[in-house]
Amino acid sequence: MEIREIRGKKLLNVFAFHRLVFYNPTLQTFNYLCAFILNYMIQSMTGFGKASLQLPTKKITVEVKSLNSKGLDLNVRMPSLYREMELGLRTQISTKLERGKIDFAIYIESTAEQTSTKVNVPVVKNYIAQLREVYPAADETELMKMAIRMPDTLKTEREEIDENDWDQIQVIIEEALQNILNFRKDEGESLEKEFNLRIGNIRQYMTDALALDPERVQAIKDRLQTAISELKVNVDENRFEQELIYYLEKLDITEEKVRLTNHLDYFLETIKGTEANGRKLGFITQEMGREINTMGSKSNHAQMQKLVVMMKDELEKIKEQVLNVL
Template structure:
């Protein structure tokens, strides 16, 4: 069963004084391209979070965000009382009859009147946040699996189409061989020369061997079967599917170059079209 690299997961938790929200977004990428956004207080946990995400999601362009919304009275900013008092005293010396309320309003706007205290991580709170992160990762994994099912259905359809087109080519193959023989013979007849029939048959056989597509047919059908087998494996297989689709392309191209038949070439073009759709979607497979 394949998984898509595209996905979205979200989870939230309401604590007594704050609301925790985790969002994880993922797009396709050749490797793990991870961006983590955290409030400053949780920066020391970034490596732990990165390792968890890498283990769970493996590959993709991933954006992880942890949001903290304070809903209680907790705040990291405090009024720096000595500084504020010093500002007020200085302004009283300049404006001795000024209203103290107005002086207070001016003082709290001055530099250093507020100080930000570094909050320590509460381990019990962090355990709750870990559970939210795990839930968000589970949600994006479920999203990826759902998208992977859609991709798999599309792959099975495209592989079936290529197989059907190859079968139609094989039906035309005997007609193509006869047409090639007749064309060569007609060209020789137009030259009005005497030919050695035995030598002619030998040369025709040699020429037709170069146009034979039996090997291409066998290899292409093997690649189609291997592609379907890989779809059903349990491991992350996006890269392997990409390699198989490249091999399928080589056999289809060789079949087209050997076809020497207009109807077969049309079928080859249709096969290429189906394969390009497969290659485009393979880029999204984990």
């Protein structure tokens, strides 16, 4: 059981699906908020949900698939019988699934012995009469085979929407949407673990790089002194120290370290947010990349540059996964 605080109110998480319970400090009681929300974590845009319904004459299956996309790209496939419901269905889906390339489909499998498709008897008889004039020697079986291949010999009676059936279909639509949300949430948990790992690696590489800073500074100082001694000129020691300090300040990576640390902290804070933050995470990774690149250009030290490359590699892995965050 976990207690958090939101806007001055203590929040108690008591169920896996997070029913919210607010603590009333005056009455020393917990007030239940009659709503259910998704877990406080990121969600993936990749997901799949499915639900089925068996009616007396048919089996209906609803499938929802989603992939990553910059916005909401919704494709709906459904039988013409339910086409008039599509507009409301699109609103229903877009409310649940905010982003992603969504493929939604309703499939109907008839299980009835009777069918709505019937032989158009008058048309068939008319075809047979005309064919008999053309082929008087043909028997009835041959004429029937030829006639049944002609256009409009079969007719389909238009079905009307059964409101009771549609109400039941709405239930499995909600079930399929909930299934894909659960799938996205599970994928989000995996993404969060991946992000924590990668951010931790970047922190460690940055710490290792900073540990090399005294060695780097001394190496720069030694190179400058060697270069001056090779020139065989007299140099004022005080002036040399001033110029060295100025040069080292230009190569100092303390500011980049502070900003990168802030970006790493903000990234982890954002993935714990209560809303879709995929775009924001993308912007944060861009800022992280700028600081890492600046550290690399300033490092002027072989081992430190290797660590910078390793940080870049971890960041690229983060960027790839961020594209899939809702």
